[in-house]
Amino acid sequence: MRHILDEDTSDEETCLPIDSPAPHEDDDLLLARTSALSINDQAPLPFQILRLWQVFLERVNPITKMIHTPTTEHLVISAMTNHSNISHKNRALLYAIYLVSAVTLTGDEAMTMLGLHKDEALQIFTQGLKMALNKVNFLRNYDMIVLQALVLYLIALQGRSNHDAVWVLSGVVIRIAHKMGVHRDGEKFGMTPFDTEMRRRVWWRIIILDCMYAATSGMNPTLLPLGCDTKLPHNINDSDFSPESKMIQNKEGTTEMAFALLLYEIVHFVKDHQMSDFEHLLLGGQDVEPGTPEYDLYRESLDKLTHLADEFDKTMCEAEKKYCDPSGGPLHVFALAFRPHILKEVRTMATPMEETPEWGTEVKNSHDNFFRIWLAHNENEQALHDVIANGPFAYSSKSLFHFDSLIFLAGQLVHCSPVGSFTERTWSLFDRFYRHHEELWNLSQHKNFQLARLLLKAWEPRQRALEQLGTPFEVPECVQKLRIAVSQAGLSWMSPREMPFQPTNGGGPGGMDQMQMGTNGSASTDMFQSPTMTGDWSMAGNLPTMDSMDTQTPQTPVLPIFGFFNSTTW
Numbered sequence: 118m119r120h121i122l123d124e125d126t127s128d129e130e131t132c133l134p135i136d137s138p139a140p141h142e143d144d145d146l147l148l149a150r151t152s153a154l155s156i157n158d159q160a161p162l163p164f165q166i167l168r169l170w171q172v173f174l175e176r177v178n179p180i181t182k183m184i185h186t187p188t189t190e191h192l193v194i195s196a197m198t199n200h201s202n203i204s205h206k207n208r209a210l211l212y213a214i215y216l217v218s219a220v221t222l223t224g225d226e227a228m229t230m231l232g233l234h235k236d237e238a239l240q241i242f243t244q245g246l247k248m249a250l251n252k253v254n255f256l257r258n259y260d261m262i263v264l265q266a267l268v269l270y271l272i273a274l275q276g277r278s279n280h281d282a283v284w285v286l287s288g289v290v291i292r293i294a295h296k297m298g299v300h301r302d303g304e305k306f307g308m309t310p311f312d313t314e315m316r317r318r319v320w321w322r323i324i325i326l327d328c329m330y331a332a333t334s335g336m337n338p339t340l341l342p343l344g345c346d347t348k349l350p351h352n353i354n355d356s357d358f359s360p361e362s363k364m365i366q367n368k369e370g371t372t373e374m375a376f377a378l379l380l381y382e383i384v385h386f387v388k389d390h391q392m393s394d395f396e397h398l399l400l401g402g403q404d405v406e407p408g409t410p411e412y413d414l415y416r417e418s419l420d421k422l423t424h425l426a427d428e429f430d431k432t433m434c435e436a437e438k439k440y441c442d443p444s445g446g447p448l449h450v451f452a453l454a455f456r457p458h459i460l461k462e463v464r465t466m467a468t469p470m471e472e473t474p475e476w477g478t479e480v481k482n483s484h485d486n487f488f489r490i491w492l493a494h495n496e497n498e499q500a501l502h503d504v505i506a507n508g509p510f511a512y513s514s515k516s517l518f519h520f521d522s523l524i525f526l527a528g529q530l531v532h533c534s535p536v537g538s539f540t541e542r543t544w545s546l547f548d549r550f551y552r553h554h555e556e557l558w559n560l561s562q563h564k565n566f567q568l569a570r571l572l573l574k575a576w577e578p579r580q581r582a583l584e585q586l587g588t589p590f591e592v593p594e595c596v597q598k599l600r601i602a603v604s605q606a607g608l609s610w611m612s613p614r615e616m617p618f619q620p621t622n623g624g625g626p627g628g629m630d631q632m633q634m635g636t637n638g639s640a641s642t643d644m645f646q647s648p649t650m651t652g653d654w655s656m657a658g659n660l661p662t663m664d665s666m667d668t669q670t671p672q673t674p675v676l677p678i679f680g681f682f683n684s685t686t687w
Contacts, residue, residue, distance in 0.1 A: 159212075159241055159242075159244055159245035159248065160196075160200040160201070160245070161200075161215060161231075161241075161242075163197040163198075165215075165230075165231050165232075166193060166196055166197050166200075166211075166215070167193075167197060168230045168231065169214065169215045169218040169219065169230075169231075170190075170193045170214065170218070172218040172219075172221060172222065172230070173214050173217065173218040174186065175509050176218070176221045176509045176510060176512065177214075177217050177218060177221060177272075179373060179376060179448045179509075179510075180376050180377070180448070180451070180510060180513065181269075181272060181322060181377070182318060182322075182350070182373065182374055182376070182377040183265060183268060183269070183318050183319055183322045184210075184265060184318075185311075185315060185355055185358075185359075186355040186356075187355055187356065187359065188359075188360065189210070189214075192207055192210070192211065193211070193214075196211050205249050205252040205253040206249075206253045206260050206262045206263050206266075207262060208245070208249040208252075209246060209249035209250050209253060209255070209262070209263055209266035210262050210263075210265055210266045210269075212242055212245040212246035212249055212266070213246055213265070213266040213267075213269035213270050213273070214269065215242040215245070215246075216239065216242035216243055216246055216269070216270065216273045217269050217270075217272055217273040219231070219235065219238045219239055219242055220239065220273050220277070220512065220516070221512040222235055222238075223235070224555075239277075246266065246270060249266075250263070250266065250267070255267065255293070256293075259293060259296055259297045261297070261299075261312075261315065261316070261319065264290070264293060264294060264297065264299070264319055265319060267290050267293065268290060268319060268322055268323055268326065271283065271286065271287055271290060271326050271330075272326065272516075274286075275329075275516035275517065276515055276516040276517060276518050276519075277516075280330060280333040280334050280519070281334045283330050284327075284330040284331055284333070284334040287323070287326055287327045287330045287331075288327070290323060290326075290327075291323060291327060294319070294320060294323055299316050299319060299320045299323075299347065300320060300344070300345040300346075300347055301344065301345070301346060301347060302316075302317070302346050302347045302348050303316050303317075304348075305346075309360070309362075310358070310362050310363065310364055310365040311358065311359065311360045311361075311362055311365070313365075314350060314351060314353075314358065314365055316347065317347055317348055317349065317350040317351075318350045318377075320347045321347070321349065321350065321377075321381050321384070322377075324384060325380060325381070325384060328384065328387075329517075333519060349378065349381050349385075350374060350377070350378070350381075351365050351366065351367050351368075351374070352367045352368055352372050352374050352375075352378055352439075352440065353365060353366070353367060353368050353372055353374065354368070354372045354373050354374075355373065370442075371440060371441060371442045371445055371449070372440075373448075374440070375440040375441050375442075375445070375448060375449055375452055376448050376449075376451060376452040378436075378440050379433075379436055379437065379440055379441065379452045379455065380452075380455070382432070382433065382436040383433070383455065383459070386429055386432055386433070390425055390428070390429075416469075419467055419469060422463065422466070422467045423464075423467050425463070426460055426463045426464055426467065429456075429459070429460065429463070430456065430460055433455075433456040434456070437452075437453060437456065440452070441453055447505065447508035447509055447510060448510075450504065450505070450508070451504065451505050451508070451510050451513075454501055454504045454505075458497060458500070458501050461493075461497050462493075462494060462497055465489075465490055465493045465494070465497075466490055470483070470485075470486040470489070473486075473489060475489060475538065475539070478537075479534075479537050479538065479539050488529055488533070488539065489539070491522070491525065491526070492526070492539060492542055492543060492546075495522060495526065495546055496542065496546065498514070498517070499546065499549055499553075501514060502514040502553060506553075514553075515553070515554065518554060520564060520568075523547075523550060523557075523568055524564075524567070524568060524571070526543050526546065526547070527547075527568055527571035527572055527575065528571065529543060530543055530544070530571070530572070530575035530579075531571055531574055531575045535575075535578045535579035535581075535582040535583075536579070536582050536583065536586070536588075540579065544579075544593050547572060547593065547595050548593050548594050548595050550595075551594070551595040551598070552594075558598075558602065560602055560603065560606055566603075569599045569602070569603060570603075572595065572596060572599060573596065573599060573600065573603070576592070576593070576596045580592070
């Protein structure tokens with residue numbers, strides 16, 4: 118599968134490994150940099166603490182359920198009274214709460230609620246968390262509160278840092294949890310019901326995160342410790358148990374654990390149903406001929422996957438009846454969206470490429486079939502985003518956003534036919550990407566400029582093709598704005614003879630020979646050599662020349678949900 122992606126996105130069109138959504142995170146994920154500030158200097162003001170805690174309760178806690186709210190609330194109140202009296206391990210947890218809460222804010226919300234720019238708030242809380250973790254010497258002194266802080270930190274890094282680096286960090290967290298014995302159920306060791314319950318919550322959240330980060334890094338989940346027997350958490354509200362509880366029992370009906378438990382049920386199902394030939398299926402039975410034993414095995418695997426999807430549907434329907442209420446508000450709406458979301462992914466992949474409507478036109482080989490699946494995956498992700506877009510969990514779709522996927526899709530637009538249903542759907546997706554992810558407009562980051570360059574490069578032959586065919590069209594909103602943004606930045610993505618914009622309406626002349634990429638659609642070799650740069654281009658000095666990009670190894674994207682179903686190392 119990886120070689121297909123490598124071929125589709127040339128060295129010239131990939132981002133450099135040094136480019137990261139948050140460069141300050143990648144090279145310094147845990148160790149705090151030397152600072153003249155003390156840990157107390159990083160402490161937020163009481164009104165900021167209160168607002169961040171409210172955000173945590175509304176946006177983060179319902180879908181993570183890793184802390185005990187009443188107990189932690191006492192800690193928050195103490196911090197508002199005198200932050201300097203809080204122990205280092207409790208400070209680590211508090212800063213993790215501040216950080217993950219700030220991540221969910223928009224730029225305007227951060228300024229209104231905290232009086233800080235969002236980037237500034239993230240930097241302050243990240244530094245405070247790292248300092249607290251190092252003060253407590255977390256790699257040697259193992260503690261459940263510190264482990265909770267580390268897991269919240271992993272959650273806060275979603276979509277903000279290099280996914281390979283965070284996957285490595287998740288392995289560190291698993292090893293710490295293993296050293297603490299969290300992979301063993303507390304009931305067997307005479308622990309209190311409260312401690313047992315909290316260990317279960319933390320362990321299963323770690324498993325979810327590791328599966329997710331492994332998938333986005335193109336790897337299998339971490340090999341879990343032998344003897345892992347930690348049970349699922351109870352279906353219970355935080356208000357119904359405490360550190361003094363002598364017994365904790367499941368509650369009938371819906372609780373605030375609905376989302377988390379449904380997610381854990383999905384993990385359980387995947388754990389018990391493996392697909393070892395997953396990649397072979399994804400590639401559409403590449404190089405297998407009908408009538409051969411290999412083809413029979415391929416069809417058998419497709420039937421197995423179809424049956425697996427049906428079984429998953431049945432199992433999760435029962436879990437939904439057990440935990441969820443369709444009228445239960447945004448949390449339950451979000452939880453109930455998972456089953457159809459996953460089923461659509463699996464059934465798209467389980468459809469033989471010869472049986473797709475595009476067979477013989479846009480799908481002719483496994484290469485094209487992968488594009489079909491990838492495109493459907495991104496459309497499915499956008500549909501999930503629409504479900505939660507106006508609620509408290511809208512940020513979570515951004516945290517699962519993978520830039521590599523955009524580079525791959527943009528590469529397809531450059532190299533594939535400028536007309537056709539796949540092309541239409543991909544351009545529609547990019548308009549939505551740019552509407553939902555405002556960070557893409559920051560062209561001072563090379564990766565964002567590289568994406569803009571690919572899109573502008575891809576649009577030129579498409580416009581000429583539509584004009585030649587006499588097909589009415591509108592220039593995508595993202596293309597119009599990117600042209601302006603690149604121009605205002607003082608950079609050129611093409612040679613001077615290509616600079617004049619094409620008409621924005623169909624009907625102009627254009628030779629059919631110009632519809633092929635590699636003629637006038639090519640970017641010039643001096644695209645990074647503009648003598649003037651305006652605006653916030655602090656990163657522009659790191660932009661490579663086109664020659665240097667030829668030596669870079671392409672970064673390849675992965676399909677998170679697909680990798681998740683291929684978790685063969687449980």
